[in-house]
Amino acid sequence: MRSPEALAQRFREANLKVTPQRMAVFEVLGTGPGHPAAEQIHRSVVEKLPNVSLRTVYQVLRELSELGELVMLDLGTGAVRYDHNLTQHHHLVCDECGAVVDIPAHLTEVQYAGVADLGVSVSTAELVMRGTCSPCHAAGSTTAESTKPSSQPTMQQLGDPHA
Amino acid sequence: MRSPEALAQRFREANLKVTPQRMAVFEVLGTGPGHPAAEQIHRSVVEKLPNVSLRTVYQVLRELSELGELVMLDLGTGAVRYDHNLTQHHHLVCDECGAVVDIPAHLTEVQYAGVADLGVSVSTAELVMRGTCSPCHAAGSTTAESTKPSSQPTMQQLGDPHA
DNA sequence: AACTAATCAACAATCATTGTTGATAACGGC
DNA sequence: GCCGTTATCAACAATGATTGTTGATTAGTT
Numbered sequence: 001m002r003s004p005e006a007l008a009q010r011f012r013e014a015n016l017k018v019t020p021q022r023m024a025v026f027e028v029l030g031t032g033p034g035h036p037a038a039e040q041i042h043r044s045v046v047e048k049l050p051n052v053s054l055r056t057v058y059q060v061l062r063e064l065s066e067l068g069e070l071v072m073l074d075l076g077t078g079a080v081r082y083d084h085n086l087t088q089h090h091h092l093v094c095d096e097c098g099a100v101v102d103i104p105a106h107l108t109e110v111q112y113a114g115v116a117d118l119g120v121s122v123s124t125a126e127l128v129m130r131g132t133c134s135p136c137h138a139a140g141s142t143t144a145e146s147t148k149p150s151s152q153p154t155m156q157q158l159g160d161p162h163a
Numbered sequence: 164m165r166s167p168e169a170l171a172q173r174f175r176e177a178n179l180k181v182t183p184q185r186m187a188v189f190e191v192l193g194t195g196p197g198h199p200a201a202e203q204i205h206r207s208v209v210e211k212l213p214n215v216s217l218r219t220v221y222q223v224l225r226e227l228s229e230l231g232e233l234v235m236l237d238l239g240t241g242a243v244r245y246d247h248n249l250t251q252h253h254h255l256v257c258d259e260c261g262a263v264v265d266i267p268a269h270l271t272e273v274q275y276a277g278v279a280d281l282g283v284s285v286s287t288a289e290l291v292m293r294g295t296c297s298p299c300h301a302a303g304s305t306t307a308e309s310t311k312p313s314s315q316p317t318m319q320q321l322g323d324p325h326a
Numbered sequence: 327a328a329c330t331a332a333t334c335a336a337c338a339a340t341c342a343t344t345g346t347t348g349a350t351a352a353c354g355g356c
Numbered sequence: 357g358c359c360g361t362t363a364t365c366a367a368c369a370a371t372g373a374t375t376g377t378t379g380a381t382t383a384g385t386t
Contacts, residue, residue, distance in 0.1 A: 017353045017362060038342080056364060058343070076237030079342055090275075092283055107277035110290065112253075114270035119297035120255055127273065128289050134282035180331060180384045201373080219333060221374065242373060 001030055001084040002069060010067055024049040025060045035073065035081040035091075035100035075100060075128060090127035096136040103129065164193055164247040165232060173230055187212040188223045198236060198244040198254075198263035238263060238291060253290035259299040266292065 002010075004026035008018045016022075028044040029036075036044075042057040061082055064070040073081040075093050081100055088105035110127055132140060165173075167189035171181045179185075191207040192199075199207075205220045224245055227233040236244040238256050244263055251268035273290055295303060 012354090015362095019351095019353070019363060021364070051365075053365060055344085055366090059363090062344095074237070074239030076239070092278070092285065094283075095286070101281070101283060103275070103278055103281070107275065107280070109272060109274040111272040112266070112270065112290065112292065115255070115266055115292070117270070118264070118266070119300060120257075120264060120294055121300050122255065122292045122294040123258070124294070125290055125292045127275065128291050129275065129278070129285045130287045131283055131285040137282060137284050175385090178331095182332060182382095182384070184333070214334075216334060218335090218375085222332090225375095 001086065004030060007064070007069060010069065011063075014067060016063060020049060021045075021052050021056050022060050024052060025057060025064075029064075029070075029082070029084050034085065034102055035083050037077075037079040037081055039079065041082065073100070090129065092129040092131055092133065094133035094136055095130055096132055096140070099133045099136075101133050103127070164249065167193060170227070170232060173232065174226075177230060179226060183212060184208075184215050184219050185223050187215060188220060188227075192227075192233075192245070192247050197248065197265055198246050200240075200242040200244055202242070204245065236263070253292065255292040255294055255296065257296035257299055258293055259295055259303070262296045262299075264296050266290070 004023060007026045008023065011018050011022065024045045025041065027048070028041055032041070032044055038054065038058055038061060041061065042052070042054045045052050045057060061070065061072075065072050065082070069084070069086075071083040071086075073083050073091070075081060075091060077093065077098055077100070083100075085102055090103040090105060090108055090110075092101040092103055093099075094101065108127060110125060112122060112125055115122055131137075167186060170189045171186065174181050174185065187208045188204065190211070191204055195204070195207055201217065201221055201224060204224065205215070205217045208215050208220060224233065224235075228235050228245070232247070232249075234246040234249075236246050236254070238244060238254060240256065240261055240263070246263075248265055253266040253268060253271055253273075255264040255266055256262075257264065271290055273288060275285060275288055278285055294300075
């Protein structure tokens with residue numbers, strides 16, 4: 001993630017104006033947790049700058065992704081997650097709380113050279129793991145409850161489960 | 164994918180009745196392409212058994228997935244894809260036509276033992292590749308057009324692009 | 327044959343996301 | 357500091373996939 005100032009610069013270069021709303025989004029992205037959905041970002045933005053519409057947040061996020069400063073992740077969690085980690089990494093989706101955890105690429109080994117034989121060409125490859133995140137895993141191992149209660153956490157209640 | 168008869172048997176064992184509608188879905192799944200969305204399955208089902216509602220197809224697919232005979236795949240293509248390939252494999256999503264291609268696991272190498280250090284636990288790991296499928300790749304290499312026209316094919320028009 | 331489950335049609339609702347519109351605000355080049 | 361061009365706003369509608377509902381009808385299974 002680049003600094004808000006760097007992003008502002010990029011926007012100016014792209015002939016996009018640097019408005020307070022956009023700056024607010026830039027700042028929120030830098031501080032917040034790793035993979036927020038648009039709703040969450042909006043909630044944070046409104047805290048510092050009220051009256052910013054959700055509509056505008058969607059807009060800014062889209063612009064950021066078009067500039068390559070952000071990656072839109074659809075991991076089947078119901079809403080798109082915005083990933084500002086620009087380094088090589090993979091993801092783990094927590095089955096219990098829906099959190100998305102970054103998995104540094106160096107902890108994994110992924111090769112798919114043989115795939116070319118199928119006649120396809122691969123531009124990106126991402127490893128999507130499912131399991132339990134660290135906090136949920138810790139909680140589960142001690143309390144040993146939840147056999148399978150969590151179906152799919154909705155975006156509403158998805159405000160940082162571990163806080 | 165098990166045979167329609169085998170699936171019927173499983174349904175009976177689960178105290179689920181084997182209706183013509185369900186059988187029709189079973190049969191369609193065996194014959195059709197690899198990763199249909201519910202709408203596509205419905206279209207095929209209606210061909211052999213009219214008056215089957217989309218509602219019912221969703222229902223049957225859900226039951227199949229609850230029995231573990233089917234995997235619901237959300238690859239960010241807009242709709243859930245139903246995967247009846249029960250062997251170890253990964254997926255490639257074609258950026259151009261939206262097709263989902265099976266990639267046999269033996270063509271790849273995926274390891275993530277080091278991930279345990281993060282305190283998380285992994286139950287499944289799937290490699291999601293993006294690129295171009297074989298037909299699109301062949302077409303693209305000769306005609307060399309499409310710089311980036313296809314934004315996101317919608318389900319409606321997504322009836323087997325290569326037929 | 328009877329009990330129960332499944333299906334139907336027809337509709338409404340959900341949820342994330344994008345489009346629209348007309349009015350207001352404000353960035354940035356001069 | 358002015359002005360033209362963009363951005364943003366509120367408020368609303370629409371999309372598209374999916375699930376819920378309801379009351380009536382059909383049809384497996386024992």
